[in-house]
Amino acid sequence: xxxxxxxxxxxxxxxxxxxxxxxxxxxxxxxxxxxxxxxxxxxxxxxxxxxxxxxxxxxxxxxxxxxxxxxxxxxxxxxxxxxxxxxxxxxxxxxxxxxxxxxxxxxxxxxxxxxxxxxxxxxxxxxxxxxxxxxxxxxxxxxxxxxxxxxxxxxxxxxxxxxxxxxxxxxxxxxxxxxxxxxxxxxxxxxxxxxxxxxxxxxxxxxxxxxxxxxxxxxxxxxxxxxxxxxxxxxxxxxxxxxxxxxxxxxx
Numbered sequence: 001x002x003x004x005x006x007x008x009x010x011x012x013x014x015x016x017x018x019x020x021x022x023x024x025x026x027x028x029x030x031x032x033x034x035x036x037x038x039x040x041x042x043x044x045x046x047x048x049x050x051x052x053x054x055x056x057x058x059x060x061x062x063x064x065x066x067x068x069x070x071x072x073x074x075x076x077x078x079x080x081x082x083x084x085x086x087x088x089x090x091x092x093x094x095x096x097x098x099x100x101x102x103x104x105x106x107x108x109x110x111x112x113x114x115x116x117x118x119x120x121x122x123x124x125x126x127x128x129x130x131x132x133x134x135x136x137x138x139x140x141x142x143x144x145x146x147x148x149x150x151x152x153x154x155x156x157x158x159x160x161x162x163x164x165x166x167x168x169x170x171x172x173x174x175x176x177x178x179x180x181x182x183x184x185x186x187x188x189x190x191x192x193x194x195x196x197x198x199x200x201x202x203x204x205x206x207x208x209x210x211x212x213x214x215x216x217x218x219x220x221x222x223x224x225x226x227x228x229x230x231x232x233x234x235x236x237x238x239x240x241x242x243x244x245x246x247x248x249x250x251x252x
Contacts, residue, residue, distance in 0.1 A: 002194045005201040005247045006187075006230065009034035009059050009131070011049070012042035013217070017207030020227040022048040024206045028231030029239065031248045034059030036131065037116040038068050041212075046120050055248035057127035057154070058117045060110055060142060062101075063087040064131070064216060068112040076102040077109065087133065094134035101137040110145045127165075127249040129154040152249060162198055168252050169198025176205055176222040183222070183229040191244070199252060206230055 008021050008030045018041055024030040032055045036042060039061075049056075062077050063084050071082040077100075079085055085100075093100055117125055128151040130142050139155060146153035154170070155163035162169040171194075175186040187202055194200045205219055206226040214220065229235060239246065 002191065002244060003199045003247055004191065004194060004244060005032060005199055005249070006030055006204060007032040007034060007201055008204050008206050008226075008230070010036060010205050010207065011059070012036035012039045012045040013064065013207065014039070014210050014212040015041050015044055016210030016213055017041075017205075017223070018045035018048055020207035020223060021045070023227055024204070024230040025049050025052050025054060029235060029246055030204070030206070030230055031055055031246065032057065032127070034129065034131075035117065035121075035125075036061045036064070037113050037120060039065050042116075043120060050121070055126045055250050056121065057129060057249065058114060058125035058151075059129065059131050060113050061131040062106065062109060062138060063090060063133050067109050068116055069109045074102075074105040074109050076100055076105050090133045090135060099135050099137050101135045101141075103137045103141055106135075106138055106141040107144060110141050111148075114145060114149065114151075124149065125151055127152045127154050130156060132156060132158075134158060152252070154249070162195075165249070166252050169195070170252070171195050171198060171200045172203060173200060174203040176203075176219060176226070181222050181225065183226045184235070187229070187235070191242075199247060204230055 010017050011021050011033050034057050036059050066083050071078040128146045143153050154165050157163050157172050162171045173190045190200050190202050204226040205223050207223040
């Protein structure tokens, strides 16, 4: 039996993103949602989906917007203006095999975002992971905070190797930055090449484009394509016809 999952990241990034994710939940197949809690649109995003049957995780973010902690306490991950360092800075450091993230500092911000998640939602995250940043210390910090609060930590894989959650292998699929990206082809490719020894997880970043996204994210048009496909009748029909169940992290 195929064990497949679809995850939508970035709830809270902007109002446009929030509306796109809302559509994939209410009209589509998305049940796993990664929630960014440090953004001005975070409460707006949660309010849109709070009454839906979803598995809501903390999508810990240290590269977009402003931190929750006092920037003076976490200098390794912020710019001079107090906002987070950009994802480009993390990528450039990773290419040089450097990690400027100070573990003790990033733990402070991860913990603050966990507390904000609980304050907004009234409950713990159902899974715990990070907005894609290539930093060993960031991942260590996530795991430490997850262990501290008995949370389901989901590691990030950048090279196709599986990660492990609750002793289960999880194969991560994400093609949204590829040229001529087609989310339908990505989903069907995952189905056809799924693994027998674990779960296959397709990571979407669905959303509509507003000014904030257009000026703060390099990922644009693929987001709108994912809204269309993840909420489409043809995807739901395909799942029904092929008797495919999409799992949530609660079931891992």
